[in-house]
Amino acid sequence: MNIAVIGTGYVGLVTGLCLAQVGHYVTCIDIDTNKIDQLQKGHSPIYEEGLDKLLRENRQQKRIEFTTDYDMGLADKQMILLAVGTPQKNDGSADLGALFSACRAIAEHLSTDVIVVTKSTVPIGTNERIQDYIKQHAVNNNAVSVVSVPEFLRQGSAVQDTFHGDRIVIGGENTEAVETVAEVYQPFNIPIIKTDLRSAEMIKYASNAFLAAKISFINEVANLCERAGANIDDVSRGVGMDKRIGNHFLKAGTGYGGSCFPKDLSAIIAYGRKVEQPLSILECVQRVNEKQMDILAGKVSKRFRGLKGITIAVLGLSFKPNTDDMRNAPSIPLIQKLIENGANINAFDPAATETAKTLLSDKVFYYETIDGALKGADCSIIITDWKEIIDYPIKLFKKHLARPIIFDGRNCFSLKIMKENGMEYYSIGRPAIFPIS
């Protein structure tokens, strides 16, 4: 099928490439000329292993192309995927400005009957608005059916998630359009669930909200473990082995970040308020998460009796490993707090340094190696569990740091190894380790 994808961010690019890979012909449209320039030259603007290869293969097979021109991009397409951003507004609700400006462009450039598939995460009722909006602004008399296919990929493993997802949700009121979309996704061989538009929209928010709730839940239990003298790693494993609970998203840490959970929770909470059905559990989930981001600063401050003048090697800046994305990364409020209280920051991240420079205080010193960041620092804080950091030899922490002290926000190391190496080690939800003097 000939498919247009509007928006070449994470979702648009990965979806476009994966649809091309299973044999469809895809044109990706974006208003960002830099992004389109890069893609036309065969460079992925997104950092993720495997994406460059997928891009190269599909360009060679002429199954994917990139443009800023809506006329060219929408010509002869049977399906248009909407994958523009839906960021958070000041009041917490989703900003649908980019989405409706893309809908306006569809209405003005459409010259064939199409199915419009919404991949963007949108509040309940939005797909009905999209249907009305395009009809109202259409310059030609083409038939348009809107179908909701929310996206569940994770950054860093987006291609893998697209080919091996747990389910594909297809929501729509027009049965024929829903069936056509199901055929397009059939080569992925993933279970498909067909629903109405509103249920599909709700499934996306409820899924993210539940996952975020699991994280805040385990973080609270971790904090309780510290008081109780229990070990969150064992507790988490024991709880997660119950199949009714499941062992995913039970890893305690410095809180969830990223471009999705924080904004999607805010959006569904704002929607609940609007329809007078407040979501009190999710409001707590958010509060617990905000508090969790402060936990490491508190531990360092307690250990050093204040932060003034100490030098901290911060390892990992991106909101999670295998991505250069810094949106809502826990490193941002944490580093801000440390600097406000007088600490000096040496930072290392394998991929996110350039983005970090645009977001963090200009007082932060960046290093290209872990060695460089550690040298002479009073302690190290681990915020993101990159493989490079987990695999870094403990004896080098000991060699480079002025004092062998680690505050680990992702429980990267075993307590036994820390003890054996004579480290002073504070993690999340586990007993602190002090060197034997």
Ligand SMILES: NC(=O)c1ccc[n+]([C@@H]2O[C@H](COP(=O)([O-])OP(=O)(O)OC[C@H]3O[C@@H](n4cnc5c(N)ncnc54)[C@H](O)[C@@H]3O)[C@@H](O)[C@H]2O)c1
């Ligand atoms: N990033 C994820 O992991 C993820 C996963 C699932 C769902 N989602 C949802 O998918 C949507 C897209 O997320 P993203 O992270 O890919 O967004 P993004 O912000 O990375 O990219 C959006 C792209 O849309 C382009 N754009 C904006 N207005 C446009 C217009 N009028 N015409 C053409 N292009 C336009 C922007 O230039 C940008 O390249 C959001 O609703 C998000 O919540 C994201």
Ligand SMILES: O=c1ccn([C@@H]2O[C@H](COP(=O)(O)OP(=O)(O)O[C@H]3O[C@H](CO)[C@@H](O)[C@H](O)[C@H]3O)[C@@H](O)[C@H]2O)c(=O)[nH]1
């Ligand atoms: O046990 C866990 C699991 C995750 N996290 C944190 O949670 C955040 C989000 O992680 P993850 O879900 O892996 O990343 P995203 O790429 O943001 O993906 C989420 O958000 C996407 C956008 O909606 C959805 O499509 C995905 O299904 C959903 O997992 C990160 O800060 C992680 O460090 C934890 O603290 N503990």
